[in-house]
Amino acid sequence: MSQGKANEKEWETWMDNLIVDNIQNENIPFYKFSEFQNIKLISTNIFKATFKISQKTVVLKNVYLNDNKFILDNLINEIKRHRKLEIHDSILKFYGITKQENTNNYMIILEYVTEGSLRQYLKTNFQKMDWNAKLNLAKQIANVLMFLHSNDIIHGKFNSENILIHNGIIKLNVFGLTKIISDSLNFLTNNLGPIQYMDPQYLELFSTIGKNKSSDIFGLGIILWEISSGNPPFEMESSSNVDLINNIAKGKREIAIPGTPHKYKGIYTDCWNHNGNSRPDIFRVVKNLSEIIISDASVEFEVPQSQPHNVTDVKLENLNIQNEEPEIKPDPPFGDVTTEINGFINDLFEFFIDARKKQFQDIRPILIKNYIREHKKNPVEILCEMIRHPSYYLFTSLIGFFYQHGIGTVVDYQMALKFFNLAINDTSSSNSLSLSNLYNINKEISTISLADMNFYGLGVEKDTEKAFRIYIKLANKGSHIALNTVAYCYQYGLGVEKNDEKAFELYLKSAEKGNIIAQLNISLCYYDGTGITKDQTKSFQWDTKSVLAGSIEAMFNVGDSYENGIGVVKNEKEAFKWYLKAAEKEHNKSQYTVGNCYKNGYGINMDQVKAFEWFKKAAENDSFDSQYMLGKCFYEGYGTKKDIVNAIYWLNKAKENENTSANELLEEIINRMS
Numbered sequence: 001m002s003q004g005k006a007n008e009k010e011w012e013t014w015m016d017n018l019i020v021d022n023i024q025n026e027n028i029p030f031y032k033f034s035e036f037q038n039i040k041l042i043s044t045n046i047f048k049a050t051f052k053i054s055q056k057t058v059v060l061k062n063v064y065l066n067d068n069k070f071i072l073d074n075l076i077n078e079i080k081r082h083r084k085l086e087i088h089d090s091i092l093k094f095y096g097i098t099k100q101e102n103t104n105n106y107m108i109i110l111e112y113v114t115e116g117s118l119r120q121y122l123k124t125n126f127q128k129m130d131w132n133a134k135l136n137l138a139k140q141i142a143n144v145l146m147f148l149h150s151n152d153i154i155h156g157k158f159n160s161e162n163i164l165i166h167n168g169i170i171k172l173n174v175f176g177l178t179k180i181i182s183d184s185l186n187f188l189t190n191n192l193g194p195i196q197y198m199d200p201q202y203l204e205l206f207s208t209i210g211k212n213k214s215s216d217i218f219g220l221g222i223i224l225w226e227i228s229s230g231n232p233p234f235e236m237e238s239s240s241n242v243d244l245i246n247n248i249a250k251g252k253r254e255i256a257i258p259g260t261p262h263k264y265k266g267i268y269t270d271c272w273n274h275n276g277n278s279r280p281d282i283f284r285v286v287k288n289l290s291e292i293i294i295s296d297a298s299v300e301f302e303v304p305q306s307q308p309h310n311v312t313d314v315k316l317e318n319l320n321i322q323n324e325e326p327e328i329k330p331d332p333p334f335g336d337v338t339t340e341i342n343g344f345i346n347d348l349f350e351f352f353i354d355a356r357k358k359q360f361q362d363i364r365p366i367l368i369k370n371y372i373r374e375h376k377k378n379p380v381e382i383l384c385e386m387i388r389h390p391s392y393y394l395f396t397s398l399i400g401f402f403y404q405h406g407i408g409t410v411v412d413y414q415m416a417l418k419f420f421n422l423a424i425n426d427t428s429s430s431n432s433l434s435l436s437n438l439y440n441i442n443k444e445i446s447t448i449s450l451a452d453m454n455f456y457g458l459g460v461e462k463d464t465e466k467a468f469r470i471y472i473k474l475a476n477k478g479s480h481i482a483l484n485t486v487a488y489c490y491q492y493g494l495g496v497e498k499n500d501e502k503a504f505e506l507y508l509k510s511a512e513k514g515n516i517i518a519q520l521n522i523s524l525c526y527y528d529g530t531g532i533t534k535d536q537t538k539s540f541q542w543d544t545k546s547v548l549a550g551s552i553e554a555m556f557n558v559g560d561s562y563e564n565g566i567g568v569v570k571n572e573k574e575a576f577k578w579y580l581k582a583a584e585k586e587h588n589k590s591q592y593t594v595g596n597c598y599k600n601g602y603g604i605n606m607d608q609v610k611a612f613e614w615f616k617k618a619a620e621n622d623s624f625d626s627q628y629m630l631g632k633c634f635y636e637g638y639g640t641k642k643d644i645v646n647a648i649y650w651l652n653k654a655k656e657n658e659n660t661s662a663n664e665l666l667e668e669i670i671n672r673m674s
Contacts, residue, residue, distance in 0.1 A: 030096060036050065036058075038050045043648060046059060046060070048112060081153075085174060090170045090172055091144065092174070093111035112166075113166040114165075117160060118223070118227075122160070132294050134227050135294055138227050139286070142220065148216075153174070154212060196232070199215035212276070214277070218279065221272035221279075228260045256269075258387050263291070267289060348368075356445055357481070359517075359552055359553065363586065368407060379408030381408075382408055386398065386402075395442055396442060397445035403419065404458070413460075420449045444481065448485070451470035451471055452467070464489070464494045464495035468489050484518040487507040487510060490506065491525075504530065504531030505531070519551070520542070520554055538567075552586075556590045559582065559593070563603075575603050576602065579594050588621035591614050592618040595610075595612075598614060599611040609639045611639050612633050615629045625654075627650050628662040631653075632651075632665060634647035
């Protein structure tokens with residue numbers, strides 16, 4: 001060993017001894033790293049581990065101390081302060097300090113929580129939470145903030161990622177308030193970071209004022225809204241950070257969620273008052289929350305006052321969709337539909353109807369979300385506007401779709417069922433042809449949607465036979481959309497005995513009525529030889545026909561045919577052209593394929609940056625393979641800068657979606673970091 005390296009080693013040993021002595025002199029427990037086992041990386045710089053002797057699960061979090069006595073002194077002071085707070089059950093417990101062997105990494109040892117952050121908890125559990133459960137969370141959070149303020153401690157970073165949950169109990173992480181330690185969950189926040197929770201007066205003035213207790217109250221107000229909605233604030237905001245800062249400073253706030261108790265809404269809107277002096281203190285908030293009594297009536301689903309229709313749920317097996325003479329009622333006073341359902345909602349509903357006709361189920365939510373984003377609208381506001389609309393019963397199928405797919409709200413199958421049922425119970429008719437058509441379209445889509453929920457077991461017990469009965473009733477009334485689904489049931493033997501020939505016959509009948517999805521299914525039948533002699537040339541011809549009618553899935557199929565020379569002469573450039581057309585229309589499988597084309601130079605010149613960009617788009621559109629590829633790109637620096645934080649984030653998402661390659665790469669990263 002050289003003299004220089006020997007001196008460096010001696011210096012590191014001397015510093016380690018000095019740090020450990022300082023820690024132990026303050027009676028802070030210090031544990032050898034060898035006392036832990038089953039160490040697993042759970043996020044950047046954060047590990048889950050088990051004490052060998054007690055088998056207690058803990059969290060190990062990196063903190064950098066070497067060569068900086070100021071940081072060490074501050075950490076010790078923070079630990080002393082933490083000891084005074086640990087008496088409260090909702091403060092995350094601190095157990096001591098350890099040091100990774102053969103590294104300079106010191107780690108604090110913290111209590112392990114079973115259910116992650118409040119944001120994660122809401123995402124996982126919101127659908128089964130009633131208002132008593134939501135209020136319980138709100139009270140716990142307010143109580144622990146009252147404890148901090150009673151001890152003259154300002155949290156300063158009060159958001160749903162810093163609030164943790166262990167077996168249903170709030171655990172507030174108060175480490176890092178003096179910015180000694182990096183935010184343990186920062187990698188999970190979206191690109192807007194904590195701006196959504198920041199005091200607007202602080203955003204306006206930044207350096208001229210500091211955060212205070214009133215700033216915590218503002219953050220609490222945003223969190224209380226988040227509990228009521230299940231969504232992060234401004235989740236769909238497309239603005240830049242600067243735009244959002246300006247909007248919040250000018251008074252931009254989220255929209256109240258339908259069904260929120262009035263008193264609860266009043267509490268959080270008072271908390272996020274622009275003027276800090278007008279906000280209540282934490283003692284007032286706790287008192288007001290304690291006075292809320294949740295009864296079924298206070299949060300029951302309410303139909304807007306203008307709705308004259310029956311809201312009782314319909315039992316699916318008793319749906320009456322026979323041909324019968326409807327009761328003719330006078331047109332509503334608004335007259336023409338275009339004057340009543342105006343602007344964006346009208347356009348969105350037309351887009352929704354078009355997507356139902358042309359696109360497969362899995363891409364419809366993506367198209368609706370992107371349509372809203374492209375028009376710079378907030379989906380929460382759109383949902384609320386539709387529900388409050390005087391003639392909302394004309395597009396209850398779209399409102400139900402929002403609840404079914406978590407657009408502007410969390411996924412809520414029971415609310416989706418309620419709105420789909422509203423359309424079925426609607427017996428109104430109109431002398432206006434345009435209104436009559438809209439009633440019929442809304443009822444048809446809602447009835448099919450209810451059948452779909454039975455078919456897949458969403459919000460109700462799965463019952464394919466019941467779903468099939470509804471589909472065939474609608475098909476007999478002339479619905480070519482339902483007819484296509486009846487054919488699908490025959491093809492796969494779902495709710496009815498399997499019959500490939502019958503399936504092909506019904507697909508063809510639906511396609512002849514103009515159903516584009518049925519045209520795609522005929523293509524698949526010819527491709528696989530299902531119910532008809534296999535003929536890949538005819539398969540390609542049907543795909544081409546569907547493309548001309550606007551099917552995005554067909555664009556991908558045409559690209560696949562050109563790539564593999566199926567039913568057409570193989571042509572790499574033509575394949576790429578069609579993949580790109582579908583990708584530009586948000587087809588995530590095509591976006592992933594375009595990424596691979598740029599990566600491998602297939603039909604186009606190789607381009608790492610463009611490959612990365614398309615993998616990113618596909619990953620954000622829930623392509624599980626792309627989530628893995630994006631994580632790998634961030635890890636390797638392929639087409640972008642190396643970013644271990646984003647690599648772990650996207651690989652974890654891919655792992656959650658059962659991508660085995662992502663799991664293997666995560667293990668590789670952990671082994672290299674340990």
